[in-house]
Amino acid sequence: ETAQDSPELLAKSSHLNSKPLDVSNKAPVKTAQNKIPLAHSKYESSKYELPKWKEALGELVIRAFHLDMDRVRAGPVAGSYYYKICKEQGLQYEDEPLSETAKYFYEDLKLPRTFSQWFQITVLHEWILFVRMRAMPFKYGRNYQQKLVDRTFSDIELRLFEEMKVNSGRIADQYLKDFNTQLRGAIFAYDEGFATDDGTLATAVWRNLFGGRKNIDMVHLESVVRYIYSQLYVLSRLSDREFATGKFKFVPPGVKVEKLTPKQEEELKAKTIAKYEALDKDPKTLPSERSRLSYTN
Amino acid sequence: SSSQVVRDSAKKLVNLLEKYPKDRIHHLVSFRDVQIARFRRVAGLPNVDDKGKSIKEKKPSLDEIKSIINRTSGPLGLNKEMLTKIQNKMVDEKFTEESINEQIRALSTIMNNKFRNYYDIGDKLYKPAGNPQYYQRLINAVDGKKKESLFTAMRTVLFGK
Numbered sequence: 001e002t003a004q005d006s007p008e009l010l011a012k013s014s015h016l017n018s019k020p021l022d023v024s025n026k027a028p029v030k031t032a033q034n035k036i037p038l039a040h041s042k043y044e045s046s047k048y049e050l051p052k053w054k055e056a057l058g059e060l061v062i063r064a065f066h067l068d069m070d071r072v073r074a075g076p077v078a079g080s081y082y083y084k085i086c087k088e089q090g091l092q093y094e095d096e097p098l099s100e101t102a103k104y105f106y107e108d109l110k111l112p113r114t115f116s117q118w119f120q121i122t123v124l125h126e127w128i129l130f131v132r133m134r135a136m137p138f139k140y141g142r143n144y145q146q147k148l149v150d151r152t153f154s155d156i157e158l159r160l161f162e163e164m165k166v167n168s169g170r171i172a173d174q175y176l177k178d179f180n181t182q183l184r185g186a187i188f189a190y191d192e193g194f195a196t197d198d199g200t201l202a203t204a205v206w207r208n209l210f211g212g213r214k215n216i217d218m219v220h221l222e223s224v225v226r227y228i229y230s231q232l233y234v235l236s237r238l239s240d241r242e243f244a245t246g247k248f249k250f251v252p253p254g255v256k257v258e259k260l261t262p263k264q265e266e267e268l269k270a271k272t273i274a275k276y277e278a279l280d281k282d283p284k285t286l287p288s289e290r291s292r293l294s295y296t297n
Numbered sequence: 298s299s300s301q302v303v304r305d306s307a308k309k310l311v312n313l314l315e316k317y318p319k320d321r322i323h324h325l326v327s328f329r330d331v332q333i334a335r336f337r338r339v340a341g342l343p344n345v346d347d348k349g350k351s352i353k354e355k356k357p358s359l360d361e362i363k364s365i366i367n368r369t370s371g372p373l374g375l376n377k378e379m380l381t382k383i384q385n386k387m388v389d390e391k392f393t394e395e396s397i398n399e400q401i402r403a404l405s406t407i408m409n410n411k412f413r414n415y416y417d418i419g420d421k422l423y424k425p426a427g428n429p430q431y432y433q434r435l436i437n438a439v440d441g442k443k444k445e446s447l448f449t450a451m452r453t454v455l456f457g458k
Contacts, residue, residue, distance in 0.1 A: 014403075016396040134425035141427040142457055192321065192439060195423075195432035198410045199318040203328040212326050214335060215390055218403035225407060229416040236418045259416065297421065 007227035008253040011108040014219035020110050028094040029115050034162045035093070036155065038084045044076075062287040070140050070244060070291050077246040079147035082129055085249055086148075087155065090121030104253035109220050111210070115164055116182075119156070120209050123183055125250065126152065127190045128228065132235040132243055140244065140293065153180070182208075198225055230257035237268070241276055241295035269296070299394055306397040307340035313404055321439045339392060428458045 039045045050058070062069065092102050092113055105111050105121055126148055133141040133148075153176060160166045160175055186208040193201025202221045209224065210216055230251050237260065238248055251257055260268065276295035279285055314336065317329045334344050392400075406412075425431060437443040445453075452458075 014396070014399055015393065016399065018390070131422055131425075134427050134431060135422055136427050138427035138458060141425075188435075191432065191435055195436050197318060198407045198413050200321075201413075202407045203318075203320070206328050207324065207326075212328075212331075214331055216332075218400045218407070222403040222406050226412050229412040229418070232418050232422060233416040236422050257416075297426070 005256040006254050007223045007230065008104050008108060010226060011104065011220050011223040011253075014217050016217045016219065018110070018215050018217045020112075020213050020215065028113060029092060029118065029163060030094050036158050036162055038087065039080070040155075040158075044080050059287050067287075069288060070293055071143060073244065073291075074140070074143040074147045077244065078129075078133075078144040079151040081246045082144075082248075083148055083151040083155065086122050086125040086129065086152075089125050089250060090118045092118065100254065101250075101252055108253075109210075109224070110217075115159075116179075117211075119179055119182065120186070120211070122152070123186045124190070124205075124209055124228075127187050128231045128235070128250075129248075130187065131194065131232060132238070132248075136240050136244060136293070144244070149183070152183075201225060201228070227253055230255075233257055233259070237265070239272055239295045239297050240293040241291055242272065244293050245291065272296075302394050303392050303397050304340050306394070306401060307336045307392070308342070310336045310397070310401055310404065311340055311342065313401065313408070317404075317408065335390075339390065339397075431458070 042048050043050075061067065062072075088099070089101050090105050092098055092106060094113070098106055105117075106113050111117050111121070129148065130145055133144045135141065136144065156179060157172060157176060160172045166172045166175070186204070189204035189208060190201070193204040202225055205224050205228075206212065206216055206221060210221075234251055234257060235243065235248060242248070272295055279289070311333055314329060314333045317332075319329060320327050337344050423432065434445075438445060
């Protein structure tokens with residue numbers, strides 16, 4: 001079974017030459033000129049550095065008012081970083097080459113290159129993160145979910161106007177409502193599948209990600225189920241502290257996620273605990289870097 | 298001959314799909330039903346309804362398509378040309394021995410919960426600390442086993458869990 005051990009190779013291994021409906025040229029995501037950047041504001045850019053005096057003032061404010069950094073962090077981590085990685089997975093423009101991950105979705109799984117398909121791919125990844133966020137302490141996890149959803153819709157609104165050239169606020173609102181309904185439906189369906197069996201999960205994938213494609217290739221469906229569990233497995237091994245500080249990234253579809261042996265798992269845990277114990281003890285650790293979330297779970 | 302092998306495999310696939318979990322709530326289309334119909338056709342079996350009567354495959358007429366377009370504003374990207382495409386695309390599929398056996402293998406893998414069991418994620422995510430009853434309540438509601446009372450419903454609205 002060595003030839004099929006990553007979701008991508010699995011999808012590629014199929015000999016069924018199915019030709020799904022191609023509607024790609026009906027609503028392509030065209031322009032790269034007015035492209036909405038992954039980071040909307042300069043503060044989100046990885047290159048941006050806050051002036052030293054602003055940074056010091058910030059740290060002072062956090063210390064003086066005992067700000068709950070785990071709450072504050074939801075914005076930059078879930079609303080910016082986690083949204084960014086969800087958005088990137090299926091992001092594509094007609095006049096640009098596809099990224100490696102996007103190739104898996106649009107070429108291997110033969111999904112149409114449309115805006116709404118991008119949305120479905122993004123929703124799948126957001127749901128994967130939701131599953132982990134629910135396992136955080138309730139008030140923090142819920143806040144992370146909220147920030148991720150808020151950002152999704154503000155970004156879609158921008159993309160509709162700037163990239164898809166929707167020039168009527170009323171029509172944009174209609175699309176947003178439609179996307180909201182799709183989001184709720186998809187999250188519910190994936191949750192149901194996660195809580196019951198892989199058959200139900202595959203049905204949810206078929207109905208949402210594949211848009212109920214009649215001549216679905218079962219190997220593709222199997223590949224996506226494998227993809228989902230690989231991500232969830234990695235997430236289940238991360239502690240709250242690591243996940244909440246943005247230490248997660250999606251495993252590329254071309255990579256097989258190997259299960260850890262009990263010994264490896266123990267070593268990994270010990271390493272994490274040592275790292276955060278040292279960080280918490282260190283008096284030089286800045287107030288903004290502190291967190292009360294568990295690093296042992 | 299190989300076409301006979303494909304038909305036999307398609308029959309196996311139909312049998313497998315009949316054991317596929319049914320939808321807990323009603324959707325516009327059911328994966329199970331759509332796929333059973335698809336592979337019954339490949340197997341050369343007539344598609345029958347609940348009473349055992351054979352169903353003639355209905356294609357929408359051009360008039361029906363026109364009426365659909367005129368009545369609704371249409372979801373994103375749906376237009377006349379595409380609808381005609383849909384109608385034309387209901388072509389017979391070509392399976393080979395190899396490709397149909399892959400379909401059987403993939404479907405069995407899904408139905409046997411292979412990846413759920415292999416990646417054995419554990420209660421950290423199945424009974425999430427922030428909301429341990431989340432999935433149980435969802436399943437109870439879907440199965441209609443335990444109805445939410447006004448009290449629990451309001452509690453969810455107000456406090457989120």
